[in-house]
Amino acid sequence: MTPAAIEPDINLYVAVHGRLPTIDDSPKPWEYRGWLLYYVQLGEHHPEVQAKRWDYYERTIAAGALLDEPIPQIHFEANAAAARSVEKWIEHLNYKLGWSAFSAFVDWLGFGLATAREKPRLDAEMNEWLYRNVNVGTLLIHPADYLGEFLASTKVNKYNSTGFYPTPHNVCEMMTRMIINDVEDSRRAKVCDPCVGSGRMLLHASNRSLCLYGMDVDPLVCAIARINGAMYAPWMAFPLSAEILGQAVPAPAPAELPVPPEHRPPQGAASFRVDDRGQGLLFND
DSSP, X not given: OOOOOOOOOHHHHHHHHSSOOOTTSSSOGGGSTTHHHHHHHHHTTSTTOSOOHHHHXXXXXXXXXXXXXXXXXXXXXXXXXXXXXXXXXXXXXXXHHGGGHHHHHHHHHHHHTTSOOSOOOOOHHHHHHHHHHOOHHHHHHSOSOHHHHHHHHOSSTTSOTTOOOOOOHHHHXXXXXXXXXXXXXXXXXXXXXXXXXXXXXXXXXXXXXXXXEEEESOHHHHHHHHHHHHHHOHHHHSOOOHHHHTSOOOOOOOSSOOOOGGGOOGGGOOOEEXXXXXXXOSSOO
């Protein structure tokens, strides 16, 4: 019997070599789950990035308790050039993959950001093109839900099987302020969005709360929500522990959540959680 292949460990590679893998290494960078997350963590130190969210998150974990400082604030507003970059990346895949290009790109980002466990089904040529051309720094400097916007507004609505349409960012901000703005220290407030979509409401709530979760009937938009969390609100994609939050954290749900018959989606579609509380923290000792 052939032994199962051991998945390469990005954390071990960095610990041994003191750097990230490059295009000349074997395995290639994109073979490592979580390789892109390092670039997000490094990229937030760019002078034009609004807030060092990963730094705040990691220092909270190291302290084992909430810090005596507020959550670094982010203003979410799409930038036309950044949105065009996302379109260009997906358009390139479209020449090769057709209708599955968008979901393949989401899979690629999810594996690179460690919010998905399965490797994207892309050949070496496409992986290398994405590795060389996708610049997450552009998205960090101009934070917004670019994937959700693309999914909802694409002219050929072949990707959006559930008719997903995201709430505009300014409306999400208004609703968040109305709901939790009067709480003295809302960092422990549990914020659940039962129709989370691509996670916009939770992104805006991340300026106030460190306990974010939600669910949706569409696994694709849940995958986007996890990606948005890894990019802009780490505690949304990689939840903090109950010990740090000082309260019971919602327990992990099964793969599917119960849905009342009158609200059950057609064709037996499942309801998926945004976060994966069983995955553990990434890059902790």
